[in-house]
Amino acid sequence: MRAPAPGPETGNPGGRLRWLALAAALAGAFALVGGQLMRLALIGPAGPRLSINEPLTRTFARPDIVDRHGRLLATDLEAHSLFADPTLIQDADEAAEQLAEIFPELDAAELRRALADRSRRFVWIRRGLAPAVAQRVHDLGLVGLAFRKEPRRAYPQGALAGHVLGTVNVDNRGTAGIERWIDEAVGVESVLGSGAPRKPPVRLSLDLGVQHGLEAELGAAMERYQSSGAAGLIIDVASGEIVAAASLPAVDPSRPVQALEAHRFDRMTTGTYELGSIFKVVTIAMALDAGQAGLDTVYDVRAPLRAGGHTMRDLHPQGRPLTVREIFVHSSNIGAGLLAIEAGSAKQRAFITKLGMAGQMGTEAGPVSPPRLPARWGQAETITIAYGHGMALAPLQFAAAAAQLFNGGRAIVPTFRAGAAYPASGARLIAERTSADLSHLMRRNVTHPSGTGRQAEVAGFEVGGKTGTADIAAGGAYKDGGVISSFLAVFPAPAPRYLTLVSLFEPNATAETRGKVTAGVNAAPTTARLIARIAPLLDVATQ
Amino acid sequence: MRLMLSTAMLLVTLGSAFALYAINYDTRQLEQRVLMQERAAERALGDIAVLRAERAHLARPDRIEPLARSLGMGPAARGSGMRLIDLASPEGTATEVRK
Numbered sequence: 329m330r331a332p333a334p335g336p337e338t339g340n341p342g343g344r345l346r347w348l349a350l351a352a353a354l355a356g357a358f359a360l361v362g363g364q365l366m367r368l369a370l371i372g373p374a375g376p377r378l379s380i381n382e383p384l385t386r387t388f389a390r391p392d393i394v395d396r397h398g399r400l401l402a403t404d405l406e407a408h409s410l411f412a413d414p415t416l417i418q419d420a421d422e423a424a425e426q427l428a429e430i431f432p433e434l435d436a437a438e439l440r441r442a443l444a445d446r447s448r449r450f451v452w453i454r455r456g457l458a459p460a461v462a463q464r465v466h467d468l469g470l471v472g473l474a475f476r477k478e479p480r481r482a483y484p485q486g487a488l489a490g491h492v493l494g495t496v497n498v499d500n501r502g503t504a505g506i507e508r509w510i511d512e513a514v515g516v517e518s519v520l521g522s523g524a525p526r527k528p529p530v531r532l533s534l535d536l537g538v539q540h541g542l543e544a545e546l547g548a549a550m551e552r553y554q555s556s557g558a559a560g561l562i563i564d565v566a567s568g569e570i571v572a573a574a575s576l577p578a579v580d581p582s583r584p585v586q587a588l589e590a591h592r593f594d595r596m597t598t599g600t601y602e603l604g605s606i607f608k609v610v611t612i613a614m615a616l617d618a619g620q621a622g623l624d625t626v627y628d629v630r631a632p633l634r635a636g637g638h639t640m641r642d643l644h645p646q647g648r649p650l651t652v653r654e655i656f657v658h659s660s661n662i663g664a665g666l667l668a669i670e671a672g673s674a675k676q677r678a679f680i681t682k683l684g685m686a687g688q689m690g691t692e693a694g695p696v697s698p699p700r701l702p703a704r705w706g707q708a709e710t711i712t713i714a715y716g717h718g719m720a721l722a723p724l725q726f727a728a729a730a731a732q733l734f735n736g737g738r739a740i741v742p743t744f745r746a747g748a749a750y751p752a753s754g755a756r757l758i759a760e761r762t763s764a765d766l767s768h769l770m771r772r773n774v775t776h777p778s779g780t781g782r783q784a785e786v787a788g789f790e791v792g793g794k795t796g797t798a799d800i801a802a803g804g805a806y807k808d809g810g811v812i813s814s815f816l817a818v819f820p821a822p823a824p825r826y827l828t829l830v831s832l833f834e835p836n837a838t839a840e841t842r843g844k845v846t847a848g849v850n851a852a853p854t855t856a857r858l859i860a861r862i863a864p865l866l867d868v869a870t871q
Numbered sequence: 872m873r874l875m876l877s878t879a880m881l882l883v884t885l886g887s888a889f890a891l892y893a894i895n896y897d898t899r900q901l902e903q904r905v906l907m908q909e910r911a912a913e914r915a916l917g918d919i920a921v922l923r924a925e926r927a928h929l930a931r932p933d934r935i936e937p938l939a940r941s942l943g944m945g946p947a948a949r950g951s952g953m954r955l956i957d958l959a960s961p962e963g964t965a966t967e968v969r970k
Binding site: 358362365366399400401403404405406482484485486488536537540541544787788860861862863864865870871 | 881884885887888891892917920921923924925926927928930931932933936946947948949950951952
């Protein structure tokens, strides 16, 4: 007879324990299988992980840049960038040879070395390829080459506003101008592919049409007067918004290397110049606002001024005492000097500082070169500064300061952002009456038969302005025959909305200018053509 | 009894696992479709960006201006327009304009 099998029913405690252990083991295994099934079902297999050997190069998606009316100035477009994995390249020599045919600008020897280096898994060949070029590379069918899609900056308007917009580098990061400000103040998004930017467009104060008008007129003036360069700016005197700003020769933002060419530097912000008689606006504003003189106060300007071993004379001597009104219209250096002497150097310096011309300034497009002030501010300096010599500053800084004299006397902060409201704006700098008197003087200088700005008249747009012709300083001395001809204008008088500054660098005498190079015969008519063109775009109605 | 219970539990577990797998499979299909839609949207956005850039390039002022001037157009100047009130009405000269 067989003995009964040990089990729970047998009452054998050892057998019962083994049974329970077996059941527990089975249940455990069962739970493991079930758990794994659930994990796989819910989570799924592990996805691809980034290997240390994979390229980690990042690029950046940038917001679009549009003008004040929403017209596109800069955008990101998807472009193919070509890279190689040298470990997969079968014949580095042949690959380098074939690639060099498509990219003749690449160093073939360097490319061959890079492709033959099997210790590397990633080598950039060329970034930002045009679709046709990418297709040619693709058609080679070379193993080990691959493309990555990246955002690349495109500027549909070409070189328009190039100095203001600035540049980006190969990783699509801003390196100059508004592009750099976007990196610092707005922010860019780091992307691995060609992701579209999620940030809204950056709206600038520039007006595309006005900007084109400015650049076209400056370009025409450079040709007409054979000047080496030209710069111009249009600013809304009430808000400080810069509607257009240009420096020629221009810079194409899609070719950043152009910005390094010496003759293309931004004359509006990077160069500092003695701007000549347009500075008399500041001197007369100082005198009128302090109450030291009125428009009809008479000064004896017949005798030259002598100070610091220099003699200051008038370019257009009238041979009689002049009122302040006439000092402005005849651009009397002696008259401006007398007004400054009467005020004193301390008040002159304080007024220049109050207008923001003594310290460094900047805009969203970058810092502006700091003004060069005299180390010793004696009487000679007081006189020369009164008529725009002895201190040098960037045209943008001068224009921003001057705009405050024509908006009722309120402080503004120059800006390239549309709708920007800076807290420093709005403070009263000069009396409203002074501002009105200055607008009157500007208009009179254009309408008066002997006014230096009469060639700036544009029928219906009530232009007012002041000429300024100054020798160009270089290496501690003045360049022989080289001048900067500038015209500062406001329109429409008597309550100006816009201020323009046009500067021509080293203009030549032509038959049209009857052998002269002064601002009245070149910068003033250029301003007239400019205003005739842009005023309708700025909704300035004809009078 | 225990064996039946165990078998039932096993079947329930397996059934649940398969049900979960089916749901997960559907989810992955949906994810794949979403991914494809996202890629299509990305491509469309890229195309839109290219079209916008091309449109801006074609509408750039230095291209439009010569075309406009060839049609006899130019900036508005004094005399280009007139006040509505100055327009002659059929019954004579208007004296006011009502809105």
